[in-house]
Amino acid sequence: MSLLQEERKIILNNEFVDTFDFAEVKEFVTNASKDLFISHHFKQKAKDKMLVQPRGGFPTYKKQFALYEFFVEANVDVLPLTIDSNTRLNDYATASKMLRLSEANDVDMLNGYPLVNHGYRTTRKMITHFNKPVSLRHGTPDARLLIETAIASGIFEIEGGPITYLLPYSKNFPLDKAFLYWKYVERVCANYSTLNEPINRESFGPLTATLVPPAITIVIQLLEMLLSLEEGVKSFSVSFAQNGSMTQDIVTGAVLKKLAKYYAEQIDCADAAIHLVYHQWMGAFPTNRDYAEQLINISTVIASMVGADKIITKTREEAVGIPTKEANAKTVANTQYTLRILNGLPNVVDEEEEEILTLEVQAIMQAVFNDAADTLWRKVFNSIKNGIIDVPFSPHIINHNEMITVRDAKKNIRIIKRGNVPIPDRCYAYEKAQCDLTKDTTSIVNDIIHDIGIMQ
Amino acid sequence: MKVVTGVVGNDIHVVANRLIDLSLRARGFEVFNLGVNTYLEEFFDAVVETGAEILLISSLNGEAEGWGREVKALKAQYKNLDDLIMMIGGNLVVGSGKAEDIVPRYKKYGFDLVCHQVDLNTGLDTLEAFIQERNTP
Numbered sequence A: 001m002s003l004l005q006e007e008r009k010i011i012l013n014n015e016f017v018d019t020f021d022f023a024e025v026k027e028f029v030t031n032a033s034k035d036l037f038i039s040h041h042f043k044q045k046a047k048d049k050m051l052v053q054p055r056g057g058f059p060t061y062k063k064q065f066a067l068y069e070f071f072v073e074a075n076v077d078v079l080p081l082t083i084d085s086n087t088r089l090n091d092y093a094t095a096s097k098m099l100r101l102s103e104a105n106d107v108d109m110l111n112g113y114p115l116v117n118h119g120y121r122t123t124r125k126m127i128t129h130f131n132k133p134v135s136l137r138h139g140t141p142d143a144r145l146l147i148e149t150a151i152a153s154g155i156f157e158i159e160g161g162p163i164t165y166l167l168p169y170s171k172n173f174p175l176d177k178a179f180l181y182w183k184y185v186e187r188v189c190a191n192y193s194t195l196n197e198p199i200n201r202e203s204f205g206p207l208t209a210t211l212v213p214p215a216i217t218i219v220i221q222l223l224e225m226l227l228s229l230e231e232g233v234k235s236f237s238v239s240f241a242q243n244g245s246m247t248q249d250i251v252t253g254a255v256l257k258k259l260a261k262y263y264a265e266q267i268d269c270a271d272a273a274i275h276l277v278y279h280q281w282m283g284a285f286p287t288n289r290d291y292a293e294q295l296i297n298i299s300t301v302i303a304s305m306v307g308a309d310k311i312i313t314k315t316r317e318e319a320v321g322i323p324t325k326e327a328n329a330k331t332v333a334n335t336q337y338t339l340r341i342l343n344g345l346p347n348v349v350d351e352e353e354e355e356i357l358t359l360e361v362q363a364i365m366q367a368v369f370n371d372a373a374d375t376l377w378r379k380v381f382n383s384i385k386n387g388i389i390d391v392p393f394s395p396h397i398i399n400h401n402e403m404i405t406v407r408d409a410k411k412n413i414r415i416i417k418r419g420n421v422p423i424p425d426r427c428y429a430y431e432k433a434q435c436d437l438t439k440d441t442t443s444i445v446n447d448i449i450h451d452i453g454i455m456q
Numbered sequence B: 001m002k003v004v005t006g007v008v009g010n011d012i013h014v015v016a017n018r019l020i021d022l023s024l025r026a027r028g029f030e031v032f033n034l035g036v037n038t039y040l041e042e043f044f045d046a047v048v049e050t051g052a053e054i055l056l057i058s059s060l061n062g063e064a065e066g067w068g069r070e071v072k073a074l075k076a077q078y079k080n081l082d083d084l085i086m087m088i089g090g091n092l093v094v095g096s097g098k099a100e101d102i103v104p105r106y107k108k109y110g111f112d113l114v115c116h117q118v119d120l121n122t123g124l125d126t127l128e129a130f131i132q133e134r135n136t137p
Helices: A003-012 A022-032 A038-045 A061-073 A094-105 A120-132 A145-153 A175-193 A214-229 A246-266 A291-307 A325-341 A351-369 A376-385 A425-433 A441-452 B015-026 B040-050 B064-068 B071-076 B099-109 B120-135
Strands: A052-053 A078-084 A133-135 A157-159 A201-203 A235-240 A271-277 A310-312 A404-407 A413-417 B003-009 B031-032 B053-061 B085-090 B113-116
Touching: A003 A145, A003 A175, A003 A271, A022 A145, A038 A052, A038 A094, A038 A201, A038 A271, A052 A325, A061 A120, A061 A325, A120 A145, A120 A246, A133 A145, A145 A157, A175 A214, A175 A376, A214 A235, A214 A246, A214 A351, A214 A376, A235 A246, A246 A271, A246 A291, A246 A351, A246 A425, A271 A291, A291 A310, A291 A325, A351 A376, A351 A425, A413 A425, A441 B015, A441 B120, B003 B015, B003 B040, B015 B031, B015 B053, B040 B053, B040 B071, B053 B064, B053 B120, B064 B085, B064 B099, B085 B120, B099 B113, B113 B120
Parallel strands: A052 A310, A078 A133, A133 A157, A157 A201, A201 A235, A235 A271, A271 A310, B003 B031, B003 B053, B053 B085, B085 B113
Antiparallel strands: A404 A413
């Protein structure tokens, strides 16, 4: 038995799991409708239309089904399946109890769909009924069982990664374990990708969504992409979120696309398809619902300027709580409308900003590759541990928290303290030159508070 | 002076925690930041270990109320913490409440300084004033 099969046996040894019939799952994936694969849609639509994907997950089958009906009515391109927080922490016993309570009382006791408890046989009925690509949204450090269940259900896009699903969400889940658990996920995705259209993997670029400088976002996107491609994944989406400055978003998109292609070629994976995903504003939203809609609309315009292949939407109820299916579907319809009328966009290029950002990313990537460890995941692990990669406002104990960022007069995010991150001197001088550094720390802290709440 | 700080309970809101850290350092304090998601025992253990003179607990999701009740009993189990300056700040109730009701409640739990929805710099000014007053013979 291969090591992968042995590990499979271990994770399936769990009282809350379906009995897996792997031969049947293999046959299902082999013969599955091409429409279920987002990688297929990317191929078809790559040149003309950005795919629109909302967020959303409810505990019961019935409510999830109803949500999908609303989305389809609103002309959705990609359906989401957001997983509840207990399942994300592998606590299937609590998820099971809360699911039973939700079903009995018609009150939602979970903030998402407990996929493992529902099982793949049940969930597959819903996915194949709608025959649209479904994207799995979770936040799970150990997603091995979840991903086996998802693919068996007909969910052929898997979001996440060892860095982007850990550093923003966890204080002390061991990062080295996360790398190994995600290695399993990549292999399973790669294996199923040989049967039909490829399974698409997507990284979670927004990270903490709090003053993360583009250089850090891009480096982490590239590294998760490389970790995925080296295991044999053939379709991958890099992503980032609206950052508050239109120029910086356009520059980020351009550099990310250029360097993703470059680094994929460096490891002989030029045959993999790389896509770009844009998240509408992920920071604190205005409580005024009309303002929230204006913000969402601006996000859609920027996504078009960036040339994203897919956009992930927010709703007018973002500041209030988990959105209703009506509000969620409304955003999809509005975003589709905005995309339809956005024509003849100008091509904006800022060469100086692109050059600075490219140099920063290349310097950090080089420092990661120069680490003495023998495998890429260990190099990345060491680089996070010693602060070569530093994510502002990550709650995780391994993160250095030495880097400090603020917004300049044009609202671009600038690095005013680089910590251990090897930002080249010339770039560092440029970043600092855009900001007023004569201020004392108290004023800078006040500026940071203001910069975080920029959209409120 | 040495300060131990962190966010109490199953609260992962990290932004204010980082800013408290930054601001305390700017005011010349030596900071031991335990970060988010910290339990009461960990706070007191850290105070003993570092010899800190100030414990500054913060909370955003409001669950501090549940933890606050246990402060006195737990603190009594440690020796030599009688002179420790105890401060708590942030959003100290679930839902809404008035500061004039909340502050006395937390003082009873054993806190010297209570800042409910007070901005960061005002809160730290209060702390510095309190220290100065205490050090004036």
